[in-house]
Amino acid sequence: MKVSYYPGCTLKTKAKHLEDSALASLAALGVDVRELPRWNCCGAVHSLADDDLIHHVAPVRDLVRAMDEGSDRLVTLCSMCYNSLARANLLMRNDEVKRKTINDFMTEENDYHGEVEVEHLITFLRDTLGWDNLRAKLKAPLTGMKIASYYGCTLVRPKDVAIEPASGRVINEFVEALGARAVDFGASTVCCGSYQVLAHPDSVTEVVGRIIQSATDAGADALILSCPLCEYNLVKNQEELLQKQKIARRLPVFYFSQLLAMALGLGPESYRPDMNDAASVEFLKSKNFPVGSTAIRP
Amino acid sequence: MAIEISEKTIKHEFIEKINQLSAQDISMCFQCGTCGGACPMSARMATLPRKIMRMLQLGMEERILELETGWECASCHACTVNCPRGIDLARVMEAVRLLVLRKNINKIEPSRLPAAAVRELPQIALVSGFRKLTS
Numbered sequence A: 001m002k003v004s005y006y007p008g009c010t011l012k013t014k015a016k017h018l019e020d021s022a023l024a025s026l027a028a029l030g031v032d033v034r035e036l037p038r039w040n041c042c043g044a045v046h047s048l049a050d051d052d053l054i055h056h057v058a059p060v061r062d063l064v065r066a067m068d069e070g071s072d073r074l075v076t077l078c079s080m081c082y083n084s085l086a087r088a089n090l091l092m093r094n095d096e097v098k099r100k101t102i103n104d105f106m107t108e109e110n111d112y113h114g115e116v117e118v119e120h121l122i123t124f125l126r127d128t129l130g131w132d133n134l135r136a137k138l139k140a141p142l143t144g145m146k147i148a149s150y151y152g153c154t155l156v157r158p159k160d161v162a163i164e165p166a167s168g169r170v171i172n173e174f175v176e177a178l179g180a181r182a183v184d185f186g187a188s189t190v191c192c193g194s195y196q197v198l199a200h201p202d203s204v205t206e207v208v209g210r211i212i213q214s215a216t217d218a219g220a221d222a223l224i225l226s227c228p229l230c231e232y233n234l235v236k237n238q239e240e241l242l243q244k245q246k247i248a249r250r251l252p253v254f255y256f257s258q259l260l261a262m263a264l265g266l267g268p269e270s271y272r273p274d275m276n277d278a279a280s281v282e283f284l285k286s287k288n289f290p291v292g293s294t295a296i297r298p
Numbered sequence B: 001m002a003i004e005i006s007e008k009t010i011k012h013e014f015i016e017k018i019n020q021l022s023a024q025d026i027s028m029c030f031q032c033g034t035c036g037g038a039c040p041m042s043a044r045m046a047t048l049p050r051k052i053m054r055m056l057q058l059g060m061e062e063r064i065l066e067l068e069t070g071w072e073c074a075s076c077h078a079c080t081v082n083c084p085r086g087i088d089l090a091r092v093m094e095a096v097r098l099l100v101l102r103k104n105i106n107k108i109e110p111s112r113l114p115a116a117a118v119r120e121l122p123q124i125a126l127v128s129g130f131r132k133l134t135s
Ligand code: SF4
Pocket: B028, B029, B030, B031, B032, B033, B034, B035, B036, B049, B050, B053, B082, B083, B084, B085, B086, B087, B089
């Protein structure tokens, strides 16, 4: 099995802590994934209009590149990339007419029919490594931590691309494999408001307040996620929500891969707390995890 | 405000266009309101998705295109997965937006976003926002 890795734009800058911690963890686990030698932005969102095919070309091109590399699988970390690649893939598999139009349009690329499997790192870890093997490799299990897994929308909706449709608890299983306690909370699949941060930031603040308070009420010490836009919305709004007394306290927010790197005993150069906000860094200190240089993000 | 609804006011072409763009049949909606209950943005919406569906069924083109609802939608698909009639409402919302965007009207002006926000926002926020809210 050959596996390609698709990082996406945000992981090279604003979400470097998502990429660095994941790649360092995979190296420590002995899992070989190679970044696609050439890739473009996936488009971040799937086009929903029936007559709009041009916007499917970007993600399909990435899938073609993975196929040309001889890969069966394309692994992603960012939830939005996962969603747009997986949906474009299903379209190319299932819609004969649209597939032909898109293939005919891409004159420089090989024809694509959905040959590659798009997978999120969490399910990839479960299926290739298995939770028991992961457990056996931990050097610093997160015993005693109570972690809320925030799925948001793009890992679970629409249903045909849900990373794990059966139980919907695969990130909770990951948390438990790391030795922490998975905290169920009502708002784990409530959307954070997404790109409405540009047009309706107050609506985003309102819904973020509900999500944070729901996780806090359920007893979580921290929340994990895999989407840089969720991370931005969930971190950015907390100070205002706290001042307006819409949330009881600041809730630390991490990428799932940061927790993985920590549990594997890797250092802060791998889990990159320098890119987290102050409240999250304080939490790490309280749990005696080295944080390296001081946080710069308010 | 009184609203006149008659065979003369119903814009059948508009209904047809929405059905085509969204690949949905809006006549399927039976007005249960499950969509608004599931919608994360509904707390601050003046007009809930259910009402949009009714207005669409009645072909109220001008009124619908003036409303904010489609622009408040975050394309989260919570309505879609919960609709008991199997309507993919996220696609209907996209169709409503596109009828405006395709007249070259932008909902947000990228050049007017504060520079500090542009520096700070993750790329996927800008890419997805521009895809959904600009022409
Ligand atoms: S959930 Fe479906 S049937 Fe119910 S009001 Fe919304 S669109 Fe109509």
